[in-house]
Amino acid sequence: MGGKVCAIIGFGPGLGAAYAEVFKAAGYDLGLLSRSGASLNGAEPTGKTVRTYRCDAGDPDSLKSSLASVQSDLGEIDVVIYNADLAQFGAFEDISELQFEQSWRVGALGLFATAKLLGPQMSERGSGVIIVSGATAALRGNVWTTAFAPSKSAQRTLANSLAKQLGPKGVHVVYLIIDGVIDTEDTRTNFAPNESDDFFIKPIRIAEAALMLAQQDKSAWTFELDIRPFGEKW
């Protein structure tokens, strides 16, 4: 319990794994929270420096209980990355009220619960970082984002509100506007099977940006930055 601790909410293949790889390489102990309780590259789920937790980010009690376990297992959380997302897409006729609510629970309520638990602790210590994996849908609605845009925009203005509350206390809140398709086995297979390498964002590059932001000096903090592949039309 000596190193810095990074908790990743919404660990899984793709971006979650990239965050884990980059922050581990930077010396952080990791608490990995996911619905499935997946571990990192087949590693022991209860290792000394990397531990995995099964939880539902859309359920505040489950989430706060897992974050408390991270703290008792690894120590105080220095960086928390909120990467949970349902990413449900559809026109309003296709989205049920339950789906609409679940999107919001995982996108916004879980971030609120995270802040309720960790915000006061980080404020008291005068340091801490909260990074949120956001999306362009946070800025506007489109035809297929009936559930996704409201969830992401609620998440973004919550992060914005938290940044203004916690910033003066030394806690850095960051919102990443990820604008493009992340390169994962799933997106390569199911979402964009015919696209070339250049079409995708490499998740490791997003994680590197997150690490840089987590290390910014407090005289020059970034709240929001966009990330997209060089050839993206936007």
Place this chain on the structure above:
Amino acid sequence: MGGKVCAIIGFGPGLGAAYAEVFKAAGYDLGLLSRSGASLNGAEPTGKTVRTYRCDAGDPDSLKSSLASVQSDLGEIDVVIYNADLAQFGAFEDISELQFEQSWRVGALGLFATAKLLGPQMSERGSGVIIVSGATAALRGNVWTTAFAPSKSAQRTLANSLAKQLGPKGVHVVYLIIDGVIDTEDTRTNFAPNESDDFFIKPIRIAEAALMLAQQDKSAWTFELDIRPFGEKW
């Protein structure tokens, strides 16, 4: 059941009453939905042209049931004004998870339920108007808008998504960015007791703008406009 019908969700003193007055004067029959079941200026709650309904905008079943009653009592709804709002303000330590959820239910889920019920009907007729009373908090979070900003921004991007889905089918969705304090007995007494008349937005003027927007020709529709008093700092 011959005239045009306007349903106002979130009827009450202030802006709700102003919408009712302006749309009634323009010849609309009114269905007034509120938590208290309040009526218009002491009028008969089950009149031929103005009827009142008790419902909870944050409960989709209650809301849809009341909207269905409006339709069976007064006829097809031509204009629906979504004016429900909890307006809970506070730092993240002061807002409970329940309050955070209730804000979202009344701000965003209720609008979604409204669209689920009325969107398909309006699309089929090729006409209809959905007007939402929004706020500047929809665009960004601030220190005291931990619950309010996420609720309003979810509402705004949902309205934006609906506008893009329903517009091509002839249904006009409008989002009002109300930027200032509305002149009501409550705000005069409790929120800004020492301010002069110039400080407040007159609710009747917001309602007039809404009526104008409801009457726009479909070659030149407005999705969003801001409204504030002339002396407002912004």
Place this chain on the structure above:
Amino acid sequence: MGGKVCAIIGFGPGLGAAYAEVFKAAGYDLGLLSRSGASLNGAEPTGKTVRTYRCDAGDPDSLKSSLASVQSDLGEIDVVIYNADLAQFGAFEDISELQFEQSWRVGALGLFATAKLLGPQMSERGSGVIIVSGATAALRGNVWTTAFAPSKSAQRTLANSLAKQLGPKGVHVVYLIIDGVIDTEDTRTNFAPNESDDFFIKPIRIAEAALMLAQQDKSAWTFELDIRPFGEKW
């Protein structure tokens, strides 16, 4: 010199003519400024209630001189509509430094000169309206808007700055985000020859919105609204 006076900078076929028609019908005397000195529907260019002036909106001296003539001919200007625009499109290799500058002169410098002349007078009277025909390009740059976006965004933030300076003095500044192709003989022939009626914004509808905004009560002013055809993808 008894009625209200509206000066239209950038009068011409399409939107300029629509502004003239709508404000004339509302009882305004008109001062019509254009590069060609065109008159309204072949009317006498020096009539008692409608007068035309030849000027270059990108040349502050020319513009201010013409506006002064409007005032000596028709009386104090109550409403000024800034509708001048070069609308030059192209990639950065295709746009010359001269074109880049001309776009800015007509889009932004002319509005500044207008405000320098009329702002103090309107402030002193405690009333007046400045309406600007803007565009979505004011909000972001795109591939073909190397010259147009910088011109329109400069225009928009200038209007925003003026609104905050002049608003508390009773002068209403409005920025119209026109998002779509205006229906004119030119756009029908040259820009979008194969589009149906539904593709275009009817200029008269934009002018009607402008008139409504010019008449807003000062307790509920709009600075910005968007206008687009119902089927527009955005």
Place this chain on the structure above:
Amino acid sequence: MGGKVCAIIGFGPGLGAAYAEVFKAAGYDLGLLSRSGASLNGAEPTGKTVRTYRCDAGDPDSLKSSLASVQSDLGEIDVVIYNADLAQFGAFEDISELQFEQSWRVGALGLFATAKLLGPQMSERGSGVIIVSGATAALRGNVWTTAFAPSKSAQRTLANSLAKQLGPKGVHVVYLIIDGVIDTEDTRTNFAPNESDDFFIKPIRIAEAALMLAQQDKSAWTFELDIRPFGEKW
């Protein structure tokens, strides 16, 4: 002429010097352009790896001539940092047409001239970085930003347009939204003499962010990020 070359337009005490320090430490040869022709820490102005040039960023011919000299002296420019700015503040009555124009020349026209010269070369090589020192005033106008906001917003949407044109060709355009007062001898003395250290942004931290952005992998480029001190109200 073997190392990478960074040209800094608008070199001077404060942020310009910080860019120079950070990019020099990262191994770049430097071409420093300023109105005064100032050199770096009293160094020889015509050294092998750092050279200084006198030019007016608001004059396209002067600017392009100096950039051409950088290239003949040091080699192809890999990174150009556009840091020129007049930063003139005032209400519209206080700003002359000449000042309004000069602000735009230095803020927007100079960036356009830079892109006209370097854009095609960078496109042909398939690499290059253009970083612009922007400001929050690029997003909206305020009472004192009659000249500054139009200049910065024109600069931002130009950068945005260039990013979309040059990105697919491998050239990375970045816009920094600097939101706060930079710590310099001038701002400490004249602008905010009574503020504590925490009030200011350390220029070296902005330059470090710029370096990180210049090194982003092209699968995950950032166009825009904001930078402000942790205690800033925004």
